[in-house]
Amino acid sequence: MEKKEHIISILVYNKPDVLARIAGTLGGKxxxxxxxxxxTTTQYEISKIVMTSIGNQATxxxxxxxxxxxxDVISVDDLTNVExxxxxMVLVRLDLTEDKKDQIKKAVDDNQWxxxxxxxxxxxxxxxxDKAQIDLAMARLEPLGIADITRTGLVALExxx
Amino acid sequence: MKLKGSQxxxxxxxEEKVDLIFGYPGGAVLDIYxxxxxxxxxxxLVRHEQGAVHAADGYARATGRVGxxxxxxxxxxxxxxxxxxxxxxxSIPIVVFTGQVPTTLIGNDAFQESDITGITRxxxxxxxxxxxxxxxxxxxxxxxxxxxxxxxxxxxxDLPKNVMAAETEFDPANIKIRNYDVTHKPVPKxxxxxxxxxxxxxxxxxxxxxxxxxxxxxxxxxxxxxxYQIPVTGTLMGLGSFPGTDPLWxxxxxxHGTYHANMAVSHCDLLIAVGVRFDDRVTGTIETFAxxxxxxxxxxxxxxxxxxxxxxxxxxxxxKATLNDLLHFLAEHKYAPxxxxxxxxxxxxxxxxxxxPLTYCQNGxxxxxxxxxxxxxxxxxxxxxxxxxxxxxxxxxxxxxxxDKPNSFITSGGLGTMGYGLPAAIGVKCAFPDKNVVDIAGDxxxxxxxxxLATAAQYNIAVKVVLLNNGFLGMVRQWxxxxxxxxxxxxxxxxxxxxxxxxxxxxxxxMRITKPADVEKALRDAFAVxxxxxxxxxxxxxxCVYPMVRPGESLSEMDLGxxxxxx
Numbered sequence: 001m002e003k004k005e006h007i008i009s010i011l012v013y014n015k016p017d018v019l020a021r022i023a024g025t026l027g028g029k030x031x032x033x034x035x036x037x038x039x040t041t042t043q044y045e046i047s048k049i050v051m052t053s054i055g056n057q058a059t060x061x062x063x064x065x066x067x068x069x070x071x072d073v074i075s076v077d078d079l080t081n082v083e084x085x086x087x088x089m090v091l092v093r094l095d096l097t098e099d100k101k102d103q104i105k106k107a108v109d110d111n112q113w114x115x116x117x118x119x120x121x122x123x124x125x126x127x128x129x130d131k132a133q134i135d136l137a138m139a140r141l142e143p144l145g146i147a148d149i150t151r152t153g154l155v156a157l158e159x160x161x
Numbered sequence: 162m163k164l165k166g167s168q169x170x171x172x173x174x175x176e177e178k179v180d181l182i183f184g185y186p187g188g189a190v191l192d193i194y195x196x197x198x199x200x201x202x203x204x205x206l207v208r209h210e211q212g213a214v215h216a217a218d219g220y221a222r223a224t225g226r227v228g229x230x231x232x233x234x235x236x237x238x239x240x241x242x243x244x245x246x247x248x249x250x251x252s253i254p255i256v257v258f259t260g261q262v263p264t265t266l267i268g269n270d271a272f273q274e275s276d277i278t279g280i281t282r283x284x285x286x287x288x289x290x291x292x293x294x295x296x297x298x299x300x301x302x303x304x305x306x307x308x309x310x311x312x313x314x315x316x317x318x319d320l321p322k323n324v325m326a327a328e329t330e331f332d333p334a335n336i337k338i339r340n341y342d343v344t345h346k347p348v349p350k351x352x353x354x355x356x357x358x359x360x361x362x363x364x365x366x367x368x369x370x371x372x373x374x375x376x377x378x379x380x381x382x383x384x385x386x387x388x389y390q391i392p393v394t395g396t397l398m399g400l401g402s403f404p405g406t407d408p409l410w411x412x413x414x415x416x417h418g419t420y421h422a423n424m425a426v427s428h429c430d431l432l433i434a435v436g437v438r439f440d441d442r443v444t445g446t447i448e449t450f451a452x453x454x455x456x457x458x459x460x461x462x463x464x465x466x467x468x469x470x471x472x473x474x475x476x477x478x479x480x481k482a483t484l485n486d487l488l489h490f491l492a493e494h495k496y497a498p499x500x501x502x503x504x505x506x507x508x509x510x511x512x513x514x515x516x517x518p519l520t521y522c523q524n525g526x527x528x529x530x531x532x533x534x535x536x537x538x539x540x541x542x543x544x545x546x547x548x549x550x551x552x553x554x555x556x557x558x559x560x561x562x563x564x565d566k567p568n569s570f571i572t573s574g575g576l577g578t579m580g581y582g583l584p585a586a587i588g589v590k591c592a593f594p595d596k597n598v599v600d601i602a603g604d605x606x607x608x609x610x611x612x613x614l615a616t617a618a619q620y621n622i623a624v625k626v627v628l629l630n631n632g633f634l635g636m637v638r639q640w641x642x643x644x645x646x647x648x649x650x651x652x653x654x655x656x657x658x659x660x661x662x663x664x665x666x667x668x669x670x671x672m673r674i675t676k677p678a679d680v681e682k683a684l685r686d687a688f689a690v691x692x693x694x695x696x697x698x699x700x701x702x703x704x705c706v707y708p709m710v711r712p713g714e715s716l717s718e719m720d721l722g723x724x725x726x727x728x
Contacts (some may be wrong), residue, residue, distance in 0.1 A: 021282060066464050
């Protein structure tokens with residue numbers, strides 16, 4: 001069976017150690033979490049976790065089954081094959097060194113990257129997009145010399161429930 | 162009504178109809194023990210916290226009810242881990258209450274602090290740290306509900322000392338917990354598929370597991386097998402879910418299963434597996450497991466399906482309700498097995514059975530362990546609840562004792578915990594004081610929790626220990642004989658206490674039996690007294706458990722052992 005990245009959306013009760021339970025269950029059974037994003041929903045007592053994992057359909061089904069066994073898990077959905085939108089966010093700091101300064105300013109203008117803070121010696125960009133867009137931006141940022149970077153896990157939302 | 166946390170705990174135990182707990186006191190649970198002092202709930206003081214958990218586990222397996230234990234924080238809590246993992250692997254409903262340092266000290270590396278919810282997260286069905294007295298009652302109610310509902314399992318509740326001392330309003334009639342939807346939904350489409358498969362099958366086979374016992378479905382399974390003349394094999398955990406003396410019973414399958422059971426699995430064309438999870442000790446090489454069969458798997462837990470063996474037809478549901486639905490469906494649609502095909506299939510199985518019967522050779526002056534087990538069955542008429550330790554003693558019991566009733570064979574199947582049998586037997590005997598309860602032990606395993614003989618002596622819990630003493634860690638030695646050219650690395654246990662004197666030192670009866678001719682009488686004498694007895698049977702030192710599927714082999718390729726054994 002074909003291995004690919006699956007996006008799994010998990011609704012959980014917002015308990016102190018619910019993330020540890022999920023990470024522990026998957027880690028303990030030998031499944032890998034590629035990316036992870038957690039926050040509360042409109043109801044404070046319920047959180048949504050969006051994680052991605054690479055595997056074939058059988059492996060992903062086993063992951064879903066293992067998660068479903070957890071008492072604090074309300075539902076588990078694989079969004080890979082349902083209509084959904086996906087976003088990631090990257091914050092990047094580029095240092096405005098003498099030799100790169102002009103190149104960086106031009107790239108920021110050309111790509112219409114969002115500058116969220118800048119100073120004499122640095123600029124911090126916020127880039128959001130789906131995986132392909134982020135990968136493209138990363139390829140363009142690389143030659144400019146990334147001073148520091150932080151990247152969120154993927155978030156995803158179905159078009160309908 | 163305002164009550165302290167410790168009082169609420171005991172009130173909630175009453176609400177849950179708990180009349181017996183196994184425990185060991187300590188600093189963090191002093192408030193609870195002070196309440197117990199005034200309570201009607203019976204408390205059995207074990208000698209090690211692992212023993213408390215195994216006793217609660219044995220109690221749960223024998224009764225089908227939730228077993229309860231209570232220990233202190235830190236080492237008291239960490240000592241429960243093996244017991245909890247044992248219960249978890251076999252899906253046994255227990256609730257373990259652990260003391261904890263006051264909430265203000267949690268995280269400070271306080272005296273006798275341990276992050277027991279963190280430690281037991283992977284080996285409990287669920288666990289709780291109770292952070293305030295207000296959430297205590299609901300948490301306890303939830304813990305019992307989780308332990309017994311769906312696929313059962315152990316639940317740990319960690320109780321900080323200040324929460325036990327704090328007061329709050331308590332109203333047992335008004336405790337709300339989350340709703341868990343575990344209702345059974347019938348699946349008519351799948352039942353008609355089973356009907357179709359059964360109608361086409363020439364060689365159907367039932368495989369019964371622990372889920373049939375936990376799901377109280379032994380009656381339904383037995384009816385299905387007998388009504389339609391379907392032969393039955395079972396996993397270690399399934400023993401007793403179908404009568405071991407019934408002609409349709411083939412015995413256990415798997416690594417130390419019977420030859421005819423394994424041949425039947427390897428040749429059947431339809432395998433209906435109920436409440437099993439296809440553990441590696443059961444399947445042999447996965448690729449060649451039941452190679453000619455379509456497999457139907459009935460289980461309550463979706464994570465047990467397609468995990469090891471890929472099946473044609475999974476049915477997720479309670480074993481009892483599903484089998485009931487299936488029985489109704491088959492009757493309604495007038496399923497009738499093809500009589501001549503069925504006769505041929507049963508005859509074929511009978512031939513395998515005759516070719517390689519389950520046997521051993523009791524000649525000479527040395528006691529064979531299998532002989533002791535057969536004599537135990539004879540002396541008790543099989544009317545006994547048997548626990549075992551782990552290793553050869555466990556496999557011989559599974560092979561040679563014919564269990565007719567569910568909840569009568571109590572063993573650590575999944576985790577394989579040495580030291581399980583004695584405390585588990587104590588738990589069983591506490592639940593059924595009028596029943597004969599026996600721990601079939603090895604000399605290695607018994608030493609792992611031998612301190613519990615003091616518990617048995619203190620309360621006169623009249624368990625009988627059948628010690629099959631071969632002076633070896635027998636099963637490990639067997640593997641060293643077979644796969645490591647008899648290099649017996651650290652398996653010789655000849656240096657051991659004098660078990661008879663040891664029994665007497667604990668205040669129970671000790672016997673030593675060295676001749677085959679004395680076996681039966683010793684057993685009769687042991688059962689004649691209403692006291693704990695340890696019988697030190699000196700058995701053949703290098704007896705092996707046969708037949709055997711070697712690791713990495715198929716079920717159809719069994720090592721039958723030496724012919725001398727079969728003569």
